Structure formats: C-alpha cells, structure tokens
Amino acid sequence: MGSPILAPSMLAADHTRLAEDIKCVEQAGCQWLHVDIMDGHFVPNLTFGPQTVADLRPKTKLFLDVHLMLDNPQEFVEHFIKAGADQVTIHVEPEYDIPGTLAKIRELGAKCGVVFNPGTPVAAVEPYLEQIDMVLAMTVQPGFGGQSFQESVLEKTKQLAAWREERNLDFRIQVDGGVNADNAPICRNNGVDTFVAGTAFFKSEDKVAFRQKVEELV
C-alpha cells in the first residue's frame, strides 16, 4: 500500500480563477491535483477540455491526475497527455478498446488507471490490474461534486487490496466522491491510499490541517 495522497478536485474550485485556487492546493502541501473531464454523454455535466490542462501545466508542478468521464476516451487520451496530464484514468463502463487505450496512455509517457462506478462490479477492473498504476473506485455516481459518500463501495476497495497483495501487484487504490477527513480513516482501513476531495477540501478553513488528517500525518 502506498503512502496516503490527497488529490483535491479542481471541480470544486472557482472556475473563473483556477490558477489562484491551484495555488491554495500547493500551499496546503498537496502533491496531486485531480482534474475531472466530463462530456455531457457518459455523465450529465460538462467541465474542462485539453486547453484548460495545457494552460495550467506551466503554472504548477502538481501531479495532474486526469479523470476522464467520456464515452470515447480513446479519442482524447493523446490530447490530454500532450496538454500535460501526468496520469489518465479511464472508465470501464463504455464499450471501447480498454487494454489498447491503457497501452496508448503508457506509450505516450503518462501513468494510467481504470475507474468504475458504484453500481459496477469490481470484477470489471480485474482484467487490467497488471497493466495499471491506479484503480479509482467511485464513491458517488459520477457527474457532480457535493454528493454523499457511498460507504458500501469500500467492500470493493478491500477486494482490490486483497488482489494487490495476493498477486504482488503495485497499483494505487483511489476513492472519489464525498470524501472528507471523517471518512478517510475507514477508507484507509479498506485498502485506499489515494483520496480525491473536492467540496470538503475547498470548503475547509484550514487546508493544511485537512491534508494532514487525510494523509494520516496527525
């Protein structure tokens, strides 16, 4: 299990002043920034495109963790990696060439991961575990920030952690949706090492303390 990492989600930032809000993420001592890309088809919402990532890239050294919520991610991974994404995660629910897309992400020099929704069986990601750097277990239905954490998903992160250990694999296990400083400990107890937090991070008065709680430093 990797050391705990907090990845604040840019979705909950002020979209008219992204560069300033990203400075808050850096000042909190974070290493990662989670960037949600939505297409209005796979999820009923729209967010950012490759241009946003390209414009942010020279402004920050944060590890850009790009979560693609697209029906056709295979058509966009190259654009996001060329724009500066450090890692790209792709959903397993749409029909497309998932192993080929993961291989393409790696060839283009980024880390890769797979994502599954709360209603998707954990078995859907099992075929890719040897090919990835991270599995993202959604703890809300994707599309919007500010929803309630679905604790039942942690049975699946526990299963992922068991597979990781039994097979001597080395992927991170991330949760995304409704994550806060109160539910981070139960996530950690179920194998999670990477925590996306949008609303809870940006609303917290003391962002350094928030990070320290989630990363188990206090």
Ligand SMILES: O=C(CO)[C@@H](O)[C@H](O)COP(=O)(O)O
């Ligand atoms: O991918 C998504 C939503 O689809 C997330 O990354 C959200 O941005 C998390 O926001 P909070 O639930 O933490 O407010």
Ligand SMILES: [Fe+2]
């Ligand atoms: Fe996300």
